[in-house]
């Protein structure tokens with residue numbers, strides 16, 4: 001045991017003398033590794049940070065699962081039902097003019113609220129409308145909500161940029177509009193405007209607030225009203241709900257629960273995974289790109305280590321032979337060169353982590369303004385220790401791979417071939 | 422007591438074509454003997470010495486040193502054996518250029534790790550003194566003259582008190598004064614410390630004064 005330690009120390013001290021003699025190349029190889037790790041840590045941190053941010057606002061605006069009623073063509077036509085044993089051809093079939101409401105929606109909301117897995121639930125009624133002011137007419141949606149419920153779900157209060165939601169329930173025909181929509185209509189809090197439903201009914205409405213979620217799709221075309229207001233626009237009874245939105249305690253259970261609830265109530269439904277497929281897929285793609293870029297950089301860094309070691313071994317061929325002649329084994333010689341590889345790798349990886357952190361930190365303090373990520377005043381960067389551990393492990397792995405072949409070559413040097421006069 | 426016994430040694434080279442360098446060679450050396458090996462250039466002296474020093478493992482036959490068979494041993498076993506029991510001096514000095522003279526001499530001892538570094542350093546200094554290069558101890562090895570480096574290499578071969586010191590024309594690059602110095606040291610070590618000396622030499626004067634001379638021609642002992 002003691003012998004192993006002294007052997008290792010001796011190998012290390014020889015390794016350091018070798019590196020000292022080739023200081024410039026050693027430093028260049030170390031910088032190569034450091035650069036690879038720096039870029040990895042910084043890139044992953046930055047991409048993950050913005051992904052996390054995007055997903056956070058996205059998920060804040062989307063429920064874990066939704067139940068709704070869908071316009072669909074029944075797979076069996078009336079004729080098929082009446083004459084089931086013959087082939088019926090029917091041209092130009094149209095969907096029935098059904099109501100989009102959920103059957104017994106109010107009762108369903110009450111039931112779902114009792115489910116122990118459910119954190120919050122909100123029933124709402126939404127419809128397509130035209131917003132009009134003077135000559136401007138913009139189509140969009142209006143969402144009738146119970147403010148308390150919807151606020152618990154989506155944290156609406158924090159999205160207000162002017163006015164408030166407080167009078168939504170009490171003031172008739174009052175709405176809170178998205179900031180993009182307000183800009184297009186050129187309305188401010190306190191202004192009045194017109195609204196036309198799909199059926200052609202006209203209402204005069206007052207803007208009592210403006211919100212901004214950061215999601216262009218919502219901010220440019222959506223407004224909130226109370227459930228009652230929207231039901232009155234549609235001329236439907238107070239039991240009329242078009243969508244139930246649910247947040248669970250554990251969002252991973254959403255797809256499962258969505259299926260169950262759909263079956264129970266015979267509603268259509270969806271969950272956050274289905275709703276955000278593109279976002280999740282683009283995140284996966286970004287990650288892949290990051291890892292590939294980092295992989296290529298580390299490959300180059302590994303090549304740097306391989307290079308310097310190979311060069312060193314060719315130049316030190318005679319020294320290796322001498323060491324063997326005085327009693328160093330193949331393993332001792334291998335250890336000398338592996339030590340060099342690992343010293344380069346470990347110092348490179350550590351300084352890479354430090355530089356990566358410093359650059360990430362600097363970027364995260366950089367002022368940044370964006371219309372989409374409006375709540376940002378600086379760039380989002382993730383400092384998840386996992387990425388630092390990964391970066392370090394990649395660095396060491398690269399070093400091990402790059403150091404292995406040259407070290408083996410050194411171990412195989414035949415002293416007689418080299419030293420024979 | 423026989424410290425070294427080689428039996429039926431055969432050694433081939435395959436380049437450029439297969440040819441036999443050593444043929445059915447038998448050799449026995451007593452402990453404490455001062456033996457010189459002579460022979461024409463190309464007769465196979467170096468080849469024999471590389472085999473006996475365990476550095477060349479590609480041979481037929483048996484080499485027994487201090488009661489242990491060398492044939493078929495692993496690389497690490499042989500390295501360790503060499504480190505403990507065999508000192509080797511090449512015709513050319515072969516010092517490590519980045520290390521000081523002192524460190525060069527100490528290196529086999531550091532590898533052996535039987536003594537603490539301070540003790541080893543003292544021992545190395547004593548050897549350098551015996552070889553009259555103690556004033557060069559802290560210089561880098563490459564700054565010394567060829568003859569000085571050669572004497573440092575001899576000190577290095579002696580640091581672990583080897584059972585056998587093998588030299589391949591170790592005094593070939595020394596002037597007559599230093600050749601005499603080295604010869605006297607070898608003689609003294611074999612007589613007083615019973616270390617065995619196995620020295621290839623072209624120097625007839627040197628060979629004449631050793632206890633025993635082995636003459637090789639065409640890969641055989643005559």
Ligand SMILES: Nc1ncnc2c1ncn2[C@@H]1O[C@H](COP(=O)(O)OP(=O)(O)O)[C@@H](O)[C@H]1O
Pocket residue numbers: 420434435436437442460461462463464465466467468469
């Ligand atoms: N690596 C080798 N490959 C082929 N032939 C060699 C090799 N080394 C030595 N020889 C040949 O073996 C013979 C003996 O060489 P060597 O032992 O060096 O002789 P000496 O030391 O007695 O001068 C010579 O003919 C030499 O040319």
Ligand SMILES: [Mg+2]
Pocket residue numbers: 466467468589
């Ligand atoms: Mg020779």
